[in-house]
Amino acid sequence: MSGNFTPKNPKFKQRVQQSFDRQQAMATLGASIIDIEAGQVSIRLPFNETLTQQHGFIHAGIISTVLDSACGYAAFSLMPVNAAVLTIEYKINLLSPAKGDWFEAVGIVKKPGRNVTVADGEVYANSGGDRKLVASMVGTLMSIYDREGVEN
Amino acid sequence: MSGNFTPKNPKFKQRVQQSFDRQQAMATLGASIIDIEAGQVSIRLPFNETLTQQHGFIHAGIISTVLDSACGYAAFSLMPVNAAVLTIEYKINLLSPAKGDWFEAVGIVKKPGRNVTVADGEVYANSGGDRKLVASMVGTLMSIYDREGVEN
Amino acid sequence: MSGNFTPKNPKFKQRVQQSFDRQQAMATLGASIIDIEAGQVSIRLPFNETLTQQHGFIHAGIISTVLDSACGYAAFSLMPVNAAVLTIEYKINLLSPAKGDWFEAVGIVKKPGRNVTVADGEVYANSGGDRKLVASMVGTLMSIYDREGVEN
Amino acid sequence: MSGNFTPKNPKFKQRVQQSFDRQQAMATLGASIIDIEAGQVSIRLPFNETLTQQHGFIHAGIISTVLDSACGYAAFSLMPVNAAVLTIEYKINLLSPAKGDWFEAVGIVKKPGRNVTVADGEVYANSGGDRKLVASMVGTLMSIYDREGVEN
Numbered sequence: 380m381s382g383n384f385t386p387k388n389p390k391f392k393q394r395v396q397q398s399f400d401r402q403q404a405m406a407t408l409g410a411s412i413i414d415i416e417a418g419q420v421s422i423r424l425p426f427n428e429t430l431t432q433q434h435g436f437i438h439a440g441i442i443s444t445v446l447d448s449a450c451g452y453a454a455f456s457l458m459p460v461n462a463a464v465l466t467i468e469y470k471i472n473l474l475s476p477a478k479g480d481w482f483e484a485v486g487i488v489k490k491p492g493r494n495v496t497v498a499d500g501e502v503y504a505n506s507g508g509d510r511k512l513v514a515s516m517v518g519t520l521m522s523i524y525d526r527e528g529v530e531n
Numbered sequence: 532m533s534g535n536f537t538p539k540n541p542k543f544k545q546r547v548q549q550s551f552d553r554q555q556a557m558a559t560l561g562a563s564i565i566d567i568e569a570g571q572v573s574i575r576l577p578f579n580e581t582l583t584q585q586h587g588f589i590h591a592g593i594i595s596t597v598l599d600s601a602c603g604y605a606a607f608s609l610m611p612v613n614a615a616v617l618t619i620e621y622k623i624n625l626l627s628p629a630k631g632d633w634f635e636a637v638g639i640v641k642k643p644g645r646n647v648t649v650a651d652g653e654v655y656a657n658s659g660g661d662r663k664l665v666a667s668m669v670g671t672l673m674s675i676y677d678r679e680g681v682e683n
Numbered sequence: 684m685s686g687n688f689t690p691k692n693p694k695f696k697q698r699v700q701q702s703f704d705r706q707q708a709m710a711t712l713g714a715s716i717i718d719i720e721a722g723q724v725s726i727r728l729p730f731n732e733t734l735t736q737q738h739g740f741i742h743a744g745i746i747s748t749v750l751d752s753a754c755g756y757a758a759f760s761l762m763p764v765n766a767a768v769l770t771i772e773y774k775i776n777l778l779s780p781a782k783g784d785w786f787e788a789v790g791i792v793k794k795p796g797r798n799v800t801v802a803d804g805e806v807y808a809n810s811g812g813d814r815k816l817v818a819s820m821v822g823t824l825m826s827i828y829d830r831e832g833v834e835n
Numbered sequence: 836m837s838g839n840f841t842p843k844n845p846k847f848k849q850r851v852q853q854s855f856d857r858q859q860a861m862a863t864l865g866a867s868i869i870d871i872e873a874g875q876v877s878i879r880l881p882f883n884e885t886l887t888q889q890h891g892f893i894h895a896g897i898i899s900t901v902l903d904s905a906c907g908y909a910a911f912s913l914m915p916v917n918a919a920v921l922t923i924e925y926k927i928n929l930l931s932p933a934k935g936d937w938f939e940a941v942g943i944v945k946k947p948g949r950n951v952t953v954a955d956g957e958v959y960a961n962s963g964g965d966r967k968l969v970a971s972m973v974g975t976l977m978s979i980y981d982r983e984g985v986e987n
Contacts, residue, residue, distance in 0.1 A: 404590035407581045429559045432600075438556035439618045440599045444592025448584075466591045467799060468823055470622040470774060470926045472953050472973060474946040489971060490930040494798070495771060495825070497928050497971070515945060515953070517928060517973055519772055519823065521799065529586050529628075619951060620975055622774045622926060624801050624821060626794040641819060642778040646950070647923060647977070649776050649819070667793060667801070669776060669821055671924055671975065673951070708894035711885045733863045736904075742860035743922045744903045748896025752888075770895045774926040 384418035418488035437477035449486030469518035479504030536570035589629035601638030621670035631656030688722035741781035753790030773822035783808030840874035893933035905942030925974035935960030
């Protein structure tokens with residue numbers, strides 16, 4: 380994955396952070412942004428038993444929630460000022476059980492576009508000094524221009 | 532979608548409910564099972580502001596969390612007693628903004644298999660008497676036999 | 684799957700057939716349209732050894748080729764006169780080996796939209812009187828308006 | 836993408852090439868292998884008008900056919916001698932129109948496993964000295980052990 384892009388909005392970091400802060404789901408999960416670059420966003424999710432599935436791992440859907448936000452904001456970081464971002468679809472592969480002390484979800488734009496942006500995402504589990512890939516995503520994001528009720 | 536299957540485990544309803552009850556993520560989201568049939572499971576998620584994204588809709592990842600559980604338990608309902616279920620991958624299309632009073636996530640087995648099961652899922656938003664399709668999923672589930680640490 | 688839609692173009696059948704006839708890949712594979720409804724298109728592919736993979740089944744990619752056309756033209760059948768159709772992405776699950784006398788690929792619109800349409804697809808293998816589901820697809824199609832070089 | 840793996844079968848190159856040579860679909864499309872490494876396979880597809888869709892680009896399904904073979908053989912290159920490979924599912928994003936002199940499809944294993952392997956794929960269009968990414972894939976492949984009728 381790579382992310383060498385020129386942002387259309389010089390204040391993209393502030394803009395991504397402000398929109399993220401309005402995602403109440405992120406606060407509910409305990410997730411926070413740890414890095415914002417042009418076309419790349421990283422989110423941290425601490426392990427929490429309240430987010431687990433039946434085997435005690437973090438639920439695949441919870442993993443996908445932070446990874447979708449990482450991919451969506453990676454796409455959003457490259458969009459012009461008058462655009463909002465919506466997820467059209469994504470696919471996630473669960474590669475290993477999501478167990479660890481905390482997780483890093485990284486979203487990176489693969490192909491930006493005026494209307495459609497494709498982003499790749501990966502989640503790593505961190506335990507002590509170990510780091511292990513647990514999930515990968517491909518997401519298709521849409522730029523929405525000037526639609527009421529959909530502002531970032 | 533259809534769901535006309537013969538379960539291998541006569542106590543599949545009890546078994547699905549017990550495993551679901553161990554998914555702490557479901558309790559955290561406020562989700563509950565409303566129906567269990569052989570190869571088909573429905574889950575109810577009430578609207579909750581703490582689960583929203585930046586536009587005030589339920590976060591796509593949260594929608595996918597309940598839908599993944601619905602698809603996973605639809606698959607699990609057809610598995611023999613010594614099997615556990617794990618999600619290999621899924622794809623979700625977000626068809627409309629997830630707004631409404633409550634949501635129903637329905638998972639239905641499309642093709643059961645000894646090792647690999649494919650399930651379709653749909654989420655409907657319910658507002659007053661209206662019912663609207665907001666998301667669709669295809670998930671690939673795996674039966675895990677006799678693996679320590681992975682029991683349902 | 685269902686397909687109860689009102690076409691925006693009264694000549695949609697003729698339009699779909701004409702565009703299909705310009706897909707040289709369809710002629711190369713020996714595929715032909717067997718039905719066009721508003722939001723639903725069926726394509727026939729005879730078995731042919733020249734399209735097989737290493738086990739003698741039809742190659743998954745060839746199955747996806749006719750199914751992508753079925754989904755794309757199902758979407759296209761609902762589009763207005765000045766739109767062209769492009770596939771943004773699709774996912775296919777291979778449910779059973781693609782063996783049989785001939786295959787029917789059916790694409791059905793799940794959710795039409797001005798810019799983005801989602802379609803479901805299924806491929807059935809026909810052998811003597813038997814009919815078996817061998818693959819399912821979800822595809823995301825885009826309407827392209829007035830773009831040079833992209834006309835249907 | 837990376838591909839730093841130890842093959843279980845020292846003759847993996849020969850084995851991949853022999854299986855590829857039995858895929859009649861590859862010969863029909865004019866595709867050939869240009870590189871085989873442990874966990875990574877590249878396939879060349881020359882442009883051919885007989886493989887185009889209605890706008891004159893290579894049909895998305897044909898692109899997916901060579902890319903599925905690239906991903907499948909990348910997975911197969913890491914499998915033990917008694918395993919065959921089957922595609923469970925894949926997702927492809929079409930990033931740019933598939934036009935050019937020839938195309939290179941590269942499949943790289945992301946996560947190998949005894950039963951399930953996940954591979955990433957990319958297709959590049961080559962025109963004169965230019966090279967452009969036109970499609971990306973994620974595929975889930977299965978190792979099949981000792982099943983009659985499914986030998987590589």
